[in-house]
Amino acid sequence: MTRNVIGLFIILFGIAAAPTFAEDSQFDPGLPQISWSDTVDHYGTRCVVYGTVVASKDIGSRCFLNFDKDFRTTFTAVVPSNLYGQFTSNPQKLFLNKHVRVVGEIVKFKDKPEIVIAAAGDIQIIDSPEPPKKGEEVKTQGNTVTPEATAKSGTPKAQAPTAFTPAAPKVLTDGVVKIATFNVLNLFDNFDDPYVDSEYYPGKRDSEIENLAKIIRQADADVVAFQEVENRGVLENFVATHLSGMGYCDVVLIEGNNPRGIDVGLISRLPVGEVTSHRHVDFRSADGKDMRFQRDLLQVSIEPEGYSPFDVFVVHLKSKHGGADESRPIRLGETLAIRKKLDRILTNDPQALFVICGDFNDTFDSEPLQRLVGSGDTKLTAFFDDLPEDKRITYNRSYLSMIDFVLGSPGMAGLYVPKSYDVILGTVETNGSDHNLVSAQFKLKKQP
Structure with a gap:
């Protein structure tokens, strides 16, 4: 990403002053x-x-x-x-x-x-x-x-990335797997990508990245789904630099559709199998316009040795930027397209094991979420009822709300570990993000 390194203009007194322009001032009078x-x-x-x-x-x-x-x-x-x-x-x-x-x-x-x-x-x-x-x-x-x-300027310095060395895949002993989702708020590097608008969002300061890592270490999840990561290299560097020793063996990220380069991704301690991007799937918004996923619907097969494999779908639905009503048809179009995909899976195998998680940019009672969750025998399960009301916050700016979820298929819901659903509460300052990490645990069955 491109970052202009600019010396800060220092005002020596807290009262109104008439500064003298210096040649190296950012407000150089030689500029237009x-x-x-x-x-x-x-x-x-x-x-x-x-x-x-x-x-x-x-x-x-x-x-x-x-x-x-x-x-x-x-x-x-x-x-x-x-x-x-x-x-x-x-x-x-x-x-x-x-x-x-x-x-x-x-x-x-x-x-x-x-x-x-x-x-x-x-x-x-x-x-x-x-x-x-x-x-x-x-x-x-x-x-x-x-x-x-x-x-001290908060400008981060561009540094060469650290190579990611995969750890040995984790072997489950009791079948319990912890799955988390975390919107990490513009996890960008400081190198320019000419094909995206990422210079609109400067790279994070070291303290912000360290706070992200602190939250992920606290969660200690086997699988972590991410939203708002610039590219695979950024995610690999983040894992190598800040999550070393945590046993992550796979980093998954496929470039999506967002013009400013915010993608969804995943890291796992368990072996990863087939990975599918749905970024090229065409469908219609709720108001009849042709569209694709704003980012992607990323589908990752997790294949723990000796236990039932399962899929993780990672989403980041259209935000409400520009107006909730104006963006709603896009979110609804996305959730209907996802539901169509899930229905095909469940028709073929009603006990298919999968979770769908991420930043849904809408509350659980909204139409987009309700259409995604569905009803009847194929209804997805939300687990946040295990949380007290004061912990049901995943977006930590005003207005505080719950818009990030881990949802389970009927088969996966049967494997849910009661009372394991969790939100690590925090703020932008403590988390390095305006979202809180969400997690849930599931006890997988041994394969014959």
């Missing part, structure tokens, strides 16, 4: 100094953009700062979530109704101009929303960057 309304004329150019933030929205993975009520077609400044901790408060509230200047390259995303902020010091609150005249100084309004961020 433009109004937000003129950004459409500067695609591909690094500029300093001026205006007033009239609307803002934090969706968890990023915060949008809008300069016009018609935010769908006009300039937006985007703050990735890994920068939140570098500001003195949440950027949604910090910059709303403030005059600001933002520095960065203006890119075209969905036919409108944007700047993705690379460091907390790349946006400042100022006295006036108008670009300065030649030679005119810009007065800032206090410091919006934490002392820690000022002293």
